Amino acid sequence: MSEERRPESPSPPPSPFKGEGAEEGNASFVGEGARKGHVSFKGDGAAKEQEHIALVRERLAAAKNVMAITGAGISAESGVPTFRDDKGLWQKFNPLDYATREAFRRDPVKVWKWYDERRVNMAQAKPNAAHQALAAMAQPGRRVFIVTQNVDDLHEQAGSKEVVHIHGSLWRIRCERDGTVLENREVPLSELPPLCMCGETMRPDIVWFGEDLPWQPVEQIRHYFLEGPIDLCLVVGTEASFGYILQWALQARESGAMVVDVNPRDTGLGSIVDVHLRGKAGEVLPELL
Numbered sequence: 272m273s274e275e276r277r278p279e280s281p282s283p284p285p286s287p288f289k290g291e292g293a294e295e296g297n298a299s300f301v302g303e304g305a306r307k308g309h310v311s312f313k314g315d316g317a318a319k320e321q322e323h324i325a326l327v328r329e330r331l332a333a334a335k336n337v338m339a340i341t342g343a344g345i346s347a348e349s350g351v352p353t354f355r356d357d358k359g360l361w362q363k364f365n366p367l368d369y370a371t372r373e374a375f376r377r378d379p380v381k382v383w384k385w386y387d388e389r390r391v392n393m394a395q396a397k398p399n400a401a402h403q404a405l406a407a408m409a410q411p412g413r414r415v416f417i418v419t420q421n422v423d424d425l426h427e428q429a430g431s432k433e434v435v436h437i438h439g440s441l442w443r444i445r446c447e448r449d450g451t452v453l454e455n456r457e458v459p460l461s462e463l464p465p466l467c468m469c470g471e472t473m474r475p476d477i478v479w480f481g482e483d484l485p486w487q488p489v490e491q492i493r494h495y496f497l498e499g500p501i502d503l504c505l506v507v508g509t510e511a512s513f514g515y516i517l518q519w520a521l522q523a524r525e526s527g528a529m530v531v532d533v534n535p536r537d538t539g540l541g542s543i544v545d546v547h548l549r550g551k552a553g554e555v556l557p558e559l560l
């Protein structure tokens with residue numbers, strides 16, 4: 272169905288923004304945008320596309336502060352399997368067997384074998400033109416703050432400096448007993464499951480089904496919003512079906528940002544979006560530079 276990378280989960284984890292985002296319905300955003308004088312450029316015609324690109328390019332050229340919210344669509348172009356679309360991981364695997372705390376308690380080795388295989392595949396993945404374009408947008412005098420739902424490190428590999436992972440990282444492991452978090456890039460893992468110094472089995476540091484977003488990235492994002500107006504918010508390769516994604520896009524808009532949706536398909540962003548750029552991130556983003 273979607274190319275969304277859920278937080279490894281078929282249903283959104285409880286979010287600190289619950290009730291303020293999607294759950295209240297997109298309709299409430301319609302009047303808001305109109306009152307703030309945002310102009311909508313949602314024409315579907317290919318002829319309009321260049322016009323839209325030009326608009327966003329112009330905004331970017333003058334921007335001092337850019338927020339990018341990225342999802343599975345951007346990594347899919349690097350060959351990283353997605354979760355929900357036709358070829359997605361959840362077509363082959365039942366998420367309840369791999370991406371829940373219960374599954375992990377039941378059979379940590381089975382869960383770890385699955386993650387180990389994903390890590391082996393991920394170790395081959397390289398950033399694509401979309402990651403590179405976002406990295407290139409950060410220049411002296413222009414901040415680019417990336418919030419990603421992806422558990423890979425392709426943004427960092429491309430050279431982006433400010434990257435917040437809200438759904439965790441495949442390259443970190445965590446002990447639930449004492450809270451130890453370690454970076455671990457060994458592929459394949461020599462020890463399954465990896466053990467903490469305290470003797471406890473360590474888990475992937477990834478947000479699973481039914482788990483809350485980790486507080487640290489949420490705090491980083493909260494601080495970012497306090498740090499000044501945002502000129503441009505690019506929502507890339509995510510269908511934005513989580514309330515908190517909508518909430519952040521809306522906050523960026525209220526902070527003054529032009530909100531741009533880069534996706535070949537329709538997304539849940541609705542009227543929060545000022546400009547839809549329909550296309551693959553790897554093709555659209557380089558055009559903005």
Ligand SMILES: [Zn+2]
Nearest residue numbers: 446449467469
């Ligand atoms: Zn421990």
